[in-house]
Amino acid sequence: DSATPVPRIVPAPVSMNTVPGQSFTLTRHTKIAVGSRSAGVAGVAAFLAGLARPSTGYPLPVVRAGAGVHDAISLRLAALPRLGTEGYRLTVSRGGVRLEAPTAAGLFHGVQTLRQLLPAKVESHSAQRGPWTVPGVAISDYPRFSWRGAMLDVARHFFTVDEAKRYIDEISMYKINVLHLHLSDDQGWRIAIKSWPRLATYGGSTEVGGGAGGYYTQKQYTDIVRYATQHFITIVPEIDSPSHTNAALASYADLNCDGKAPPLYTGTSVGFSSVCVDKDITYKFFDDVIGELAKLTPGSYVHVGGDEAHSTPLTDYVKFLDRLQPIVHAHGKNMIGWNEIAQADVQGSPATLAQNWSVLDGNTPADDPLATAAVQKGVQLITSPANHAYLDMQYDANSPYGLHWAGYVSVQKSYQWDPATLFNGVTEQNIRGVEAPIWSETLTNIHEVEYMAFPRLPGIAEIGWSPRAGRSWDEYRTRLAAQGPRWTVMGINFYRSPEISWD
Numbered sequence: 001d002s003a004t005p006v007p008r009i010v011p012a013p014v015s016m017n018t019v020p021g022q023s024f025t026l027t028r029h030t031k032i033a034v035g036s037r038s039a040g041v042a043g044v045a046a047f048l049a050g051l052a053r054p055s056t057g058y059p060l061p062v063v064r065a066g067a068g069v070h071d072a073i074s075l076r077l078a079a080l081p082r083l084g085t086e087g088y089r090l091t092v093s094r095g096g097v098r099l100e101a102p103t104a105a106g107l108f109h110g111v112q113t114l115r116q117l118l119p120a121k122v123e124s125h126s127a128q129r130g131p132w133t134v135p136g137v138a139i140s141d142y143p144r145f146s147w148r149g150a151m152l153d154v155a156r157h158f159f160t161v162d163e164a165k166r167y168i169d170e171i172s173m174y175k176i177n178v179l180h181l182h183l184s185d186d187q188g189w190r191i192a193i194k195s196w197p198r199l200a201t202y203g204g205s206t207e208v209g210g211g212a213g214g215y216y217t218q219k220q221y222t223d224i225v226r227y228a229t230q231h232f233i234t235i236v237p238e239i240d241s242p243s244h245t246n247a248a249l250a251s252y253a254d255l256n257c258d259g260k261a262p263p264l265y266t267g268t269s270v271g272f273s274s275v276c277v278d279k280d281i282t283y284k285f286f287d288d289v290i291g292e293l294a295k296l297t298p299g300s301y302v303h304v305g306g307d308e309a310h311s312t313p314l315t316d317y318v319k320f321l322d323r324l325q326p327i328v329h330a331h332g333k334n335m336i337g338w339n340e341i342a343q344a345d346v347q348g349s350p351a352t353l354a355q356n357w358s359v360l361d362g363n364t365p366a367d368d369p370l371a372t373a374a375v376q377k378g379v380q381l382i383t384s385p386a387n388h389a390y391l392d393m394q395y396d397a398n399s400p401y402g403l404h405w406a407g408y409v410s411v412q413k414s415y416q417w418d419p420a421t422l423f424n425g426v427t428e429q430n431i432r433g434v435e436a437p438i439w440s441e442t443l444t445n446i447h448e449v450e451y452m453a454f455p456r457l458p459g460i461a462e463i464g465w466s467p468r469a470g471r472s473w474d475e476y477r478t479r480l481a482a483q484g485p486r487w488t489v490m491g492i493n494f495y496r497s498p499e500i501s502w503d
């Protein structure tokens with residue numbers, strides 16, 4: 001055991017000690033023992049069984065934990081206040097694996113760590129040869145930020161329910177807990193709204209490049225939300241406004257100031273569309289849309305976009321957002337917007353969040369008027385610096401997909417930044433967390449998304465989860481190398497970046 005290398009986990013746990021001579025090997029007799037009847041715990045046990053039964057070929061029955069139960073992976077809720085609502089404690093010894101957490105979410109995150117302590121072939125869907133040995137460790141872990149998000153733009157190109165679910169499988173491996181779905185834009189409307197049916201049937205009938213597009217029925221959206229919940233991920237729906245609205249404007253002539261519906265749009269420029277700020281129907285529209293979406297969304301946030309309103313005069317922009325925020329609140333939700341919303345009279349935390357997408361150095365704090373305006377209004381930030389966290393940016397000039405308006409983003413560049421040192425006058429307390437957007441102008445299916453997201457997304461998940469102290473690219477890249485074989489077993493179409501000496 002002394003030869004056992006230190007396990008390489010992403011995101012890095014807050015504290016991990018290896019305990020030589022205390023490794024545990026799963027066998028056909030091993031059980032999954034649950035310490036309570038809680039549905040949440042049962043859900044995590046079912047997740048673990050679903051992961052390990054096919055690959056080990058072992059029965060791994062789920063049993064009630066008790067004094068006589070050993071040779072088990074035990075999952076139990078425990079009052080461990082230091083670990084917050086998402087942390088866990090994982091102890092592996094010769095006698096078994098003990099996973100404890102204050103919540104089921106913590107147990108789920110602990111299972112993601114346990115997963116990485118097992119050989120990569122545990123990810124296989126067919127029985128593999130063992131041994132299934134977990135090294136002896138004592139881990140205590142909890143996240144730095146509560147918002148650790150990924151965004152998928154399903155508007156420029158449509159992604160099916162199964163593709164969205166696959167992305168949820170992948171991001172939840174790295175303790176991401178928010179999936180922001182960019183559901184509407186100039187090129188497409190992707191969610192059925194019963195009171196405005198043409199939004200989906202017509203506004204969702206195409207996409208960038210002129211393809212067939214598509215949309216989620218409300219039943220399908222609910223299925224995605226349910227699947228996300230099982231992975232302890234909150235869905236944040238975005239209806240972008242007042243710009244990025246051509247699909248809606250094309251669907252209903254009355255929404256346009258001149259009463260004329262523009263044609264559907266399949267290009268990739270931005271900022272040319274705007275809702276009609278002075279028409280009352282505009283606010284009825286958003287009241288209906290946000291009302292239906294809010295009912296389908298258990299999460300407490302609705303994202304209203306607000307980016308690139310180049311065709312909306314600033315006074316109109318402020319007027320529009322000041323009328324939109326009460327609509328969001330009336331439907332029991334808090335509002336998020338891209339950082340331009342800080343120009344409006346947005347109310348302060350804990351309600352409203354501003355998602356900053358500025359291009360920033362990442363190592364020397366910059367003056368960012370929109371960030372400081374948000375903070376002055378008591379609005380917390382979600383940080384998505386475009387030249388570090390936008391995973392639709394090409395890795396380099398040879399990348400087969402992606403854009404590079406914010407520059408090329410190498411794996412190193414996507415990792416070498418910190419939310420707390422992006423802006424002057426903005427401290428860690430002003431930051432709710434991080435989010436890695438993927439915009440789909442150039443991405444037509446989940447395999448192309450995977451190429452852009454892996455290997456860069458796990459590093460942003462680490463920035464959101466792990467302690468800031470001691471984080472370094474040289475140390476991280478060796479841990480990242482261990483993820484490659486896992487993605488190969490899972491069939492994830494990752495970019496084998498030459499920056500990493502893959503296992």
Ligand SMILES: CC1=[NH+][C@H]2[C@@H](O1)O[C@H](CO)[C@@H](O)[C@@H]2O
Binds near residue numbers: 390392439441
């Ligand atoms: C918030 C934001 N608005 C723009 C910008 O990010 O760049 C994206 C491409 O990287 C583009 O798709 C999006 O419409």
